[in-house]
Amino acid sequence: MSLLEIENLAIALPAGADRQLAVENISFGLSKGEILCIVGESGSGKSMSANAVMGLLPEGVEPAGGHIRFHGREILHLTEDERIDIRGKSISMIFQEPLSALNPLMRVGAQICEVFEAHGLLTPAERMARAVELLEEVGLPDPDKTIRAYPFQLSGGQRQRVMIAMALALEPEILIADEPTTALDVTTQAQILALIEELRRKHEMAVIFITHDFGVVADIADRVIVMQTGQIVEQGSAEDVLLRPSHPYTKSLIAAIPGMKDKPDTGQTHSQQSPVILSVKNLNKTFSTGGGLFKPARVVHAVNDMTFDLHLGETIGIVGESGSGKSTAGRCIIRLIDPDSGTVRLSDVDLTALNGHALRMARSKAQMIFQDPYSSLNPRARIGRILTEGPIAHGVPRAQALDRARELLSLVGLDPSAVDRFPHEFSGGQRQRIGIARALALDPDVIIADEAVSALDVSIQAQVLDLLADLKARLNLSMLFVTHDLRVAAQICDRIMVMRRGQVVEMGPSAQVLGQPAHDYTRSLLDAIPGRHHEAAMRQSVASY
Amino acid sequence: MIRFILARLVKAVVILLAILIFNFLLIHAAPGDPAAVMAGEAGATDEKFIADLRARFGLDQPFGVQLWLYVKSTVQLDLGFSYRQNMPVIDLIWDRLPATLLLTLTAFVIALVLGVTAGVLAASKQGTWWDSIISSMALLFYATPLFWVALMASLLFSVVLGWLPGYGYETIGANYTGFERALDIGKHLILPATTLGLFFMAVYMRMTRASMLEMSRLDFVKTARAKGLKNRVIQRRHVLRNALLPVITLAGLQAGQIVGGAVLTETVFAWPGIGRLLFEAISQRDYSVMLGVFFVSAAMVLLFNLITDVLYVLVDPRIRLT
Amino acid sequence: MMLDGFKRFARNRGAAIGLVILLFVILTAILGPLLYPDSPWKMVQRPFLPPFTMDGLPLGTDALGRDVMAGLVHGARISLLVGLVSTVVALLIGVPIGALAGYFGGFIDDALMRFTEFFQTIPSFALAIVLLAIFQPSLFYVILAIAIVSWPPVARLVRGEVLSLRSREYVEAAMLSGQGTLQIITRQILPNALPPIIVLASLMVATAILLESSLSFLGLGDPNVMSWGYMIGTARTVMRTAWWLSFIPGVAILLTVLAMNLIGEGLNDALNPRLSRKSR
């Protein structure tokens, strides 16, 4: 008998939602010590069944049928008191965003001790001692000190370790992990995955791991469930699903994973011979924060002496983890942030020497594509206005600008009639296309794409990347591609620049940086890419169908 | 922590200095001459009398000199001399300040305690008739003119029902001492403090309710539930503590309004505080008293702000430790 | 999005009640002079006539034998006028200050916010009293004084909104597309900061009406216009003999302010489901 058994589960959404049932016909089992991955894109309902197990469905969302059995006992319709008994003790849970999942006003020790307190176990002193042990077990440095820390004093990875410690406190039989590594840097993600794997083995704990990332699935899953719009489309052992996917949706997802080897090596020589379009020399930017009368300011060197040339038609990837300064660099180049020193020459104009009107005019030659498709379009402006404001500001007559806007929409694969609509009428991927159209509206020489595909689901991501590659080839665009994802960079960049704490640690042709990294840091980044070791196999499996 | 308070103090001092100069300019821009008022109340007058008065007021000095003297002496805690009341301003204020502090602090505490309690109750019973009643009451108090409530309260509780004294600070000439006196003052305090507190109670209640509901939606509350904590504990330890932060901020911002409201309350209830002193001084153009009361009430507001800042810091480690 | 907001607003029962009351008050203000063409100051009957005792004088007369109903009707105009105009003036002061501070940040932000903080530190009611003592109470200065003491929250709110909107990517995109600063603030940022400003403004109208009545109560209103605050201020001395004289306009203020608050709450729920409660 399975540890946990879910049978024909259906969960109803409140009236007025886009569909009636969040999930339906969900049936699966979970055995002791097993890691079960539930994979799906946003809106697939992948978190719902896990939340239902905990009795933590969002307000208004109710189970509509089916069974959840834990050790054979029905737990779908327990009273609150009975649930409290299970929560934290038999089944525990960790979440995506460890900062907001911890109470900002309580020390982490106290928050761990609460788990024992909730179930009336141990004396306060014993609880503290246990908390220290737990912190040690999840690999936090200096647990005696950390236990008195507040969440904001820890890094993202450390916070997630605290969450895990908390979840482990009563040695539950099941751990539900809801996208626990999505908010983390890739190296941290690798560590957390390793930790979960290790703890699972040590405590013989079953894990339900919810994720959107097939790489992660490949790394840790024993069994996989693939979900699409509230339905299970495929489930089976990890090997079966990943290497022999049967459902077209699963296949398309696997195919959409950005690969490392997609980029042909030829581009490099071609673009290196063309003229330099953007030249950055000795660019520096420091931030100082929290300075005050009685407090020394903290200085962060966000961009440290950056120098490179971008050739016509070339794409350079700027890759790094959060806080590496990659976005700051992009914004300094385009003068959204004023650099402290250094020069940025765009064609023949030194952007750092300009100001006011001259800067506004010159900057039309360098445009940007932004990360968040939801905040990059003015919610109160029609698409037509969004696409024409720039040209009109540069003196193009309105009618002409509007014609051009329609053209651009077709170019990025949208219907020209979109000019009359508002951003909220479009999906994330469509908005990103509009963002790209806007960047193109001013016929720029250089485009800076700042994490342009990071917020998108993997299948959309692939489409947008294809679009960019296509546009690049057709329009001979020169591009700076800022991203945290080496796989994405590999797909589209001619050269790659790796940044860490404001420093460029390595720069070279993509194949070289990815294939024979010269710097340890690059190597550690590459190693941490989830699913890396299974990639070739997976790719082949999809290709063979 | 100490550094934080020091920084706040320095800021407060700068604001106080700015207020000093501002008040001085403002009030000297006013038409009307205190010498003329005093002369008038003396029943008759002649040139010499007014000239003498002007000299005694320092009103014959150049404007800049008056300002400089004012700032200089205020910094030395000398708020000038009220020739109308024939007393140093600081003494007048000192006499009245305890009454105002008692009134405003009591009102503040009433408002905060009742407001937060009601807010918590309403939030925890969201959607029930408890919630509706509390929310409606709060809306009602929020919309009622303070002076009108004061009038109606004194009419009802003092005149019609005769339960509570309707004016004053204590029973005059009763010569109570010790506990009896405290009790007597306490009785006199009930009506003014409650009416002054009602409006702010409504504000805090609404804020607490909204903030509690907002906090309940946050992830860490879900974490707390996932731990198996009882709802009561979650509400108190996780939701309320976090929900109090915006309430504290709001309370700090409204300190000025409480002091301002005291002018009305003190006038209606004959409460001998600085609010009433201010109103009297304004109608009599007693410059030094006006300036002094202004300065002191602004200082009071800054003190309130400082207290709420410290409270905030005590509750929120993020400020204390960065 | 706006349409959704309107639906949510209309579904809110409190807001609907508020809207009905407010419409009634507005109608009274507009039609009042037609129904009561005579000056509300006209002494028409013997003083202190209680309500419902004489035809044509449904609410009786005040201390000078003036028609209370006429006063109430004419007072509606003044209360609304003071509430609306002073709010508009406060917005005209507060929005630019907040927008500039939030957009430019740094020194400008510091300077403007110190300035705002300074106005917030002075007890606002006392400031209004002093301003009127200086300017002499007339409708113009009453409105000005109320506006002067009520703009700081606007500035703070707008600053906060602008500060967060300023770093939105579409604003950066607008900068890159060559739009000028003024255009960015007015076309890209402020329209998106509008919902919380509208909510705050509706609440400010309520506060301004209360403030006007408080000032009139202390005798600092314009003596040439009949306002509700004036009526209570006048009736306060005779509250013991003619309690209805202060009760009736008090209820009028209460209802109007309540209506504004209900509408404000409705707007808040409709326009910023999660936002703006913090901002006050």
Add this chain to the structure above:
Amino acid sequence: MRRTLTFTTATAIALALSLPAFAEPQAGGRLNLIIQPEPPSLMMGLVQNGPTQMVAGDIYESLLRYDENLEPQPSLAKSWEVSEDGLTYTFTLQDNVKWHDGEDFDSSDVVFSVDVFLRETHPRLRASLVHVEKIEAPDPSTVVFTLKQPFGPFLGIFEAGTMPMIPQHIYEGTDFANNPMNNTPIGTGPFKFEEWERGSYIHLVKNEDYYMEGKPYLDEVYYQVVPDGASRAVAYETGQVDVLPGGSVENFDVPRITAMDNTCVTDKGWEFFGPHSWMWMNNHEGPMADKNTRKAVMHSLDRQFALDALWNGLGKLATGPVSSSTRFHDSDTPSIDYDPELAKQYLADSSYDGETIRLLPLPYGETWQRWAEATRQNLIETGFDVELVATDVAGWNQRVGEWDFDLAFTYLYQYGDPALGVSRTYVESNIAKGSPWNNVAGYVNPEVDALWQQAAVSASAEERQELYSQIQDTIVDDVPVAWLLELGFPTIYRCNVKDLVTTGIGINDGLRDAWIER
């Protein structure tokens, strides 16, 4: 319609006053009075405003006091003589008078008070002292005033508010204004200063060493400070105070309070002051410079309505510049009546063409504000365009003093004699910007000026009467100001408080004789 109103207050007053106090005075008890507003100081030599006089009138005394017909009565002087030529006034002082600190009071205190202290500090007395040649103290109980020329009203200036006796041993040689003893006043009066809790009350206690055997009867007196009119009414109703002096509750509240049990009311006790109200009309410039406009204003005013609706029928219509309680009032002077039609005629004959008339109410509370509103309505109905200009006390002083008005309410005391309290507002020599208390209207009539001059220095009462009658006839025809009412201020008290108002000065010096019946 309005005329048919009945006001019961007036009848109540008549009843209360018709009961003379036959009973034997009883000693002891405490009296609580309202004092409004709180006085700035109790040192009556330095400050002479109303509240100061009311409280300090029990602490300080002068040589004389005056009955309701303004006949002089003994106070610190037990007798006095006036020489035939009206130039020498000789006062004999009471025996055994002591200051509150135990020092003896004698004639040198009188000389110091008048010749040194008050000459320096008291503008109103200073104006009268110009007639005085010298003041001498031939022996400790005798004081002799020698005048430069006869001064008709001279015997009327020995009231405590005009000429308080100041202790020489405390003030001689000091800076009067900054003497620390100003906060603990020392006088010779029936009550001693005990405590002043600012913002709350002033506490006086019985002077055990008072020179009159058995007096005062009361043990202690509390003057309570309550700033709000409604609260003052509550204080009386709840029994916390026993006496509401004139002006301490709004007139609108008077009928209700006087209807209470055990409550008496009197409008006596103001004869010496003769509070006389009028509207200043700006004769200097603007519409009111035209006599016809002024007459139009005067005929527009429904003063009887004001008297009934605003003053509860207490007081009288003023017939001219001199109050009926002041000496030399001429009741035959033709008065100007309410006549809207006549007013419209005068207005049509005037140069007025629709300018906005700026009307300044007196910022002394609700009654005055209502009065201004009613007046504005009266004037609007005649055809004027009137705007009320709201001011506080300071702004009122400024505007009136700077002649920045068209019409302005005011009232002034007459101090018993036209030469003391009336002529000052009508003579040309008293036109000067900066003060709201002189001839603010800017009335100029050299003929009348000469008559004022003559009347003041005449020693003969008959001659003075004739001159003053002539003056009243002329001025009433010129209408330099719009006379309104002789104000009646009601003193409201518990009926078991006896002998509270016994003089023309009222409770300002009345507590010497007051007692409480039990």
